Amino acid sequence: MENSLIEEICRFVCEDSGNGFSDRGERYFDDPLIGFSSATDPLFTEYKSVIGPFHLTPGELVSLSTPNDVWVPATVVSWVLPITSKTRISNRSESVYPSQEWATTRNFGEQFNTLLRRHMITWLTDRGYRAAAPQLMPAWQEFRDTSVGIASTWSERHAAYAAGLGTFSLTDALITPQGIAHRLGSVITNLKLEPSQRPYPERRANCLHYRENSCGACIARCPVGALSRDGHDKSLCREYVYSTIPAAVGKRYGVTASGCGLCQTRVPCEGTIPVGRKPYPA
């Protein structure tokens, strides 16, 4: 079952027309990375102290979303959709607003990510399992002002981290073997699968700033100074990503959500885990 589920996610990403610029035969996303975590992994409870008590475990997502139809999740399936090198390259030369390709990928690529979530729910349901996508469940909610800044009831990055797909960075984003420029998704299901290994020594080990106190290239890439050696100012970032940029280029690009991603391009972690002074992973 594990192999056919992986094959189905890969097939959908490769073949579905939603994963592509409508005006040319190019994809938004390269082949996915896929990982599994146990729905009862203690990490999901730890996230209530790391993120906040409002962050929900897979079981809570189900019981709060469908109280009259409760089932018990066994596995969280997470995926990474790496942004193509062509789109990444187009964003490298930008220094104020994202490239048109980046903004299009943020806008329509996320719609494809939603299609993939829905497709995998149907695929699992057709095989007799229960499934739901946390981001699409009634219990998913975003909070503007928590003790860790803007946050939500389900963090796709923390789920991907639990599934061994990467580690966090100075920008907060996840650095995977395919780099930091990607989008993430997940579904929870009562299908029991073997959890993936977490191969990294520390939760921020793939970021050169944390690994060896070097790099920091993302800091200079942020046009509004939202990044520093102390981390990521989410409010500044949000204001720029959700207000300033769409107001400036949204109409011209034909998108409502533009993203930004300058801190995810023209940086050593853009498309890979960066090589540092010492061989890594050891």
Ligand code: B12
């Ligand atoms: C709210 C939100 C934002 C906010 C806040 C971002 C943030 N850091 O949380 C704002 C508006 C600023 C934002 C901006 C962007 N976002 Co956004 N956003 C989200 C959203 C909706 C929820 C995120 C959330 O709840 N996070 C929870 C908080 C608390 O996480 P955190 O503070 O980063 O977590 C830190 C701590 O937990 C800490 N930590 C401390 N102790 C411990 C202990 C342990 C054990 C662990 C594991 C961790 C840990 O480590 C983390 C990193 O520092 C998600 C979608 C989703 N449902 O996940 C997308 C999402 C995170 N965004 C995404 C993207 C791509 C972006 C942008 C690049 C925009 C763009 N598309 O071009 C920018 C810049 C990204 C950045 N630097 O963070 C992607 C991330 C992909 C990636 N590469 O990592 C997501 C997952 C959307 C998606 N489906 O792909 N975003």
